[in-house]
Amino acid sequence: xxxISDGLPSDNINAVTQSGKNVWVATPAGITFFxxxxxxxxxxxxxxxxxxxxSGTEQSLAGNLSLPFxxxxxxxxxxxxxxxxxxxxxxxxxxxxxxxxxxxxxxTTLNYPTLPSGSYTLExxxxxxxxxxxxxxxxSFTINTPFWRTFWFWVTCSLLTIxxxxxxxxxxxxxxxxxx
Numbered sequence: 001x002x003x004i005s006d007g008l009p010s011d012n013i014n015a016v017t018q019s020g021k022n023v024w025v026a027t028p029a030g031i032t033f034f035x036x037x038x039x040x041x042x043x044x045x046x047x048x049x050x051x052x053x054x055s056g057t058e059q060s061l062a063g064n065l066s067l068p069f070x071x072x073x074x075x076x077x078x079x080x081x082x083x084x085x086x087x088x089x090x091x092x093x094x095x096x097x098x099x100x101x102x103x104x105x106x107x108t109t110l111n112y113p114t115l116p117s118g119s120y121t122l123e124x125x126x127x128x129x130x131x132x133x134x135x136x137x138x139x140s141f142t143i144n145t146p147f148w149r150t151f152w153f154w155v156t157c158s159l160l161t162i163x164x165x166x167x168x169x170x171x172x173x174x175x176x177x178x179x180x
Contacts, residue, residue, distance in 0.1 A: 008032060045089075047080040047126040047134040050108075052141075065141035072115040072143050079108055080126035080134060088129040096121040117145040 003011040009029035017024045024033045052059045053075040059065055067074075080089050093110060094102050097120040110122070119142045126134040147153055 045080060045126055045128040045132045045134040047078060047091075047124065047137055049124075049137060049139060050077040050079050052076055052139065061139070067141060067143050069117050069144050069146040072112075072117075074112045074115060074141070076110045076122060076124075076139065077108060078110075078124060078137075080128075090127045091124060092127065093122065093124045096123060115143055117143045117149070 008025055008027060009032060010027035012028055013025055014028065015026040018036075019033075021035050021037055022033045023036050024031065049061055052061060052065070054065070054067060054071050055073045078091070080091070089106070091105050091108070092102050093105065094100070095112065097118050098112075098115070110124075119140070121138050121140045123136055123138050125136045128134075
């Protein structure tokens with residue numbers, strides 16, 4: 001897990017040995033040593049959202065986002081900074097409201113092309129090559145339920161159906177009375 005970005009003279013390592021707290025590394029460009037505990041303890045890892053796109057349109061990173069049911073194609077871009085990891089980051093994420101378990105990815109974007117309506121929170125953190133995790137970041141958003149799936153729509157449809165059936169029965173009954 002160590003290389004030129006950590007101060008080694010080469011990424012081609014021929015031999016490694018440990019003596020006390022020091023790690024000795026032999027490369028074609030020379031021999032060097034370092035204290036592994038100092039490298040790990042000084043390593044930091046930060047993560048931040050870069051952009052949120054809904055159906056190809058960039059959205060604000062602040063506040064809770066409320067989206068119409070048709071805008072359910074969401075993409076998140078994020079990045080982490082860990083100077084000593086030379087880009088070797090692993091990202092852990094889960095979309096609360098859809099996922100129960102944490103998932104792992106090396107990529108800096110997440111795409112959800114067809115989310116169902118509901119409330120969601122994306123939870124995300126990064127782990128650098130030394131195993132140091134970043135703080136957990138969250139982004140909350142809601143995809144509204146289409147009107148034809150709401151409780152009030154079905155209550156209104158039911159009441160209209162009952163009224164229509166009652167009106168037809170009454171009309172038929174009056175017609176039969178007039179004929180009689």
